[in-house]
Amino acid sequence: MAMQRIPLKYCILLFGILFASCEKGLEDINVNPNETEVINPEFLLSSVLINTAYGYQKEAYFDKPASAGRYITMVRNEGNDKFDWGPQSWDDYYSWLSANREMMDLAVKLNTPQYVAVGKILESFTFGYTTDLFGDIPYSEALLLKKQTLTHPKYDPQQSVYTALLQTLKDANNDLSTLTAKVDAKADVMYAGDPLKWRKFANSLRLRMLLRISKNYTPAFTEMQEILNDKVKYPIFEGNADNAEIVYQGAVSANSWPGSPQGSSVDEFDKRKPSKEIVDALLQRNDPRLQVWVAPVDSLNGWKTDPNAYVGVPNAIPAPYDYNGGKTHISRLSKLFSSSSAPMLKASMLTYAEVCFILAESVQAGKVTVAGKTAESLYYDGILANMKFYGVDKTATDAHYFDQPLVKYNGTLEQLIGQKWIAGFLKGAEAWFDSRRTGFPKFVLGPMSSTSVLPKRYIYPTRERDTNEDQYQKALTVFGADKQTTLMWYLK
Template sequence: MPRIPLKYMLLPLGMALSACDKGLEEINRNPNASESVSPEFLLSSVLINTAYDYQREAYWEEPASAGRYITLVRNEDNDKFDWGPRGWDSYYARLSANREMMEIAGTMNQPEYIAVGKVLEAFNFAYITDLYGDIPYSEALLSKNEGIVHPRYDRQQDIYPALLNTLKEANNELSLLSRTVDATADPMYKGDALKWRKLANSLRLRMLLRISKNYAPAFSVMQEILNEPLKYPVFENNEDNAEIGYPGDIGVNSWPGGPLANAFAEFDKRKPSKEIVDALAERDDPRMEVWIAPVDDPNGGRMYMDDYVGVPNAIPAPYDYNGGSPHISRLSPMFNSNSHPMLKASLMTYTELCFILAEAVQAGRVTVAGKTAESLYYEAIRSSMRYYNVEGVADIRDYYNLPGVQYDGTREQLITQKWIALFLKGPEGWFDHRRTGFPQFTLGPLAASAVIPKRFIFPDTERAYNEKQYQQALVQFGEDRAGTLMWYLK
């Protein structure tokens, strides 16, 4: 189903709900227009916008640089980490449309859309608080029904338990439903309630690990989920991945690096980082050939004669590194495609779940029936190789017995392999780095700070239109700086 911009998605509903003079209403009535918006229409629009925008940021914006997957060689402000205020209107627009869907579904007695809407609500709110810290939550979507136009900021330590409960409710409700959402309205799971339940519970595991440092019940709740797989199903293979493909027919439905979405010049600004290229090269990793293109010119005139060369962070004239463009790797041609089987907008993957469980088991905090931290670690890597069709190549190269790959029980090794496997899939590389300190990155001489930013700075519009609540939020949160630690990182 094509992506429908939110500004158009919300317009028909506002028109349908607005009161107007009867005469004008009759004169201006379009006999071919819908009188209302159905939950099916809103679900597909919210889901596609959520997935596509989440993936675009992970490939195109700050998370790609902060995760040290991408180095910009032109307009490299993101890489220098001198980040200014960052708007959040698009996130809240999706949440508003999703809430509208749930309210309409309630009036139409379609609880299946409410349950799926809860999963999407939790995902989007979690992403916002992961980016900013304390955010408007409990009052954020009440302007229409309750007239609250200056929402207060909730503390992250209050938001996260509420979102975890929302996901738990969604799983329970989906398990009891006699019908599912329309398959044609669900481009991700085609109305499969079990897969939505798996996503809800896998997201709970992601979120619980993320806050485990400062949330005492985190591992006990994780264990509860793992002890009852029928009640709380989770991802079991790559077929459960929460992701949506790109038709590639028009720009908004195309991979953001493709020619329909952006010019080649924009694609060519984004070079693979030295960190990811070196990590792949050191391990003779077969995903290198899938993700990274060899340099154009294999001959002289450069410092490094390697076939694959990534660009370091925040250096002067990065476009001239190693002798210039002919001697710097691009991303592989598939990343300049409008559509490709391996390019999907991913919300969460089975690979990520395996690494989450491996970390928790390795730390001795949970157990997984029939699994060890080592077996989960290897399954995580294998599922990534399988996804990119290089599992056989990895076996031929004896990849799993190579130094640095063979399991050694350290958190650094596990998180580094997770970082590699989640290349350009969501912001998890950045989020894990700020949570664990791994992999250890070296920032360049032009970086604005000695460390990678920990968060986005609140939008300028909050100072202009929600000043009182913004200032009150800073009293409990701290300075509105990129380096301020949010609750679960302290």
């Protein structure tokens, strides 16, 4: 497999151009590829950051993670829901990584180390996501096509990848704590050049990754505790303002929410319905987020199975478009998700709410301590943070949401992960990753599912067998069979 490097002087990714034009004005964009081959790292940062966040978010709504996390049911083209996935491409992930590495290399050449530090965080995010999807992946040799003409990179064991990424994030935090120069505020469309927020992202991402591998990585909780013991040296997310997420401009398709008619099409929006599992979970808890995320059915007359005003569609059933009497008796996603842009629509990579649940789980298991906090308080912090994001925290409190038996903290992992799942609605692949790691939520596989268990991973791209056969075969001797059910290192 050849990891292709993007010819940046010809095709800087479109999203960055579009976003930058909205943020800075056309008069501020003075890069003419016909006159110069020099591209400033700040321009590349905008491009890389937007494409990474937008791409990750699009998969969380549009692709397999949405089905595996039981947020979306496809009522047309139901292959995702049936888990008959077959080989998956990783070209997008390595494209983001290649552009990011180009930015870092240029920053080294121009002696702007602040862009290298930020690039380390984005590289760790994307490599982490890629290994979470596939298992063992090309890592140490993956981006060496240009420098060393290396076209057949080896696969690194997931344990080695994770160990390297954790160190990279730690280095990035340390670098940003001492550098005086900042990244350009206008180019940094997420944090406006604030190095403290980037450090919080790096350390919070470390917490996510450490919990994920804690079953088979002995130092996991020791390293988590090191972070938690020194918030000056290792700052972490402290509120929604720290969330690693980017707004959608909504000016054109490329910078619009992917579920909107402008971002895709009306047809694509109508193919995706809220799943029965998420809708039922919200109904059972009288959760005010239901009205924010889900639209009521068009008609309460003539239903076949479910008389509720809000009806989700089960995954992997015959003729899902006819469920409960057809489209007038099943819910769509709310108008929020048909918008091109909105304050509550963001390309989200990591949130404060998720960090609260990560810490709640770790404290509940007796593995770490958090000053001034308990597992119970962290659990409630996570719920409230997500509700505040959607503007329903006061509604929930007034309705005594937290006093309900299903919501009131009971110290079980099932309850905690269940609330984390709800709070993660359409915000990434975390629900799928948590379910395969913990067994919760206990998702129900539909009768049309091609498998009896939730997929554990993606199958490697077909092109690997065509262009990187030797390294692919060597990898399988270590990793195991190239199947959806094969367990990656941290799940064994």
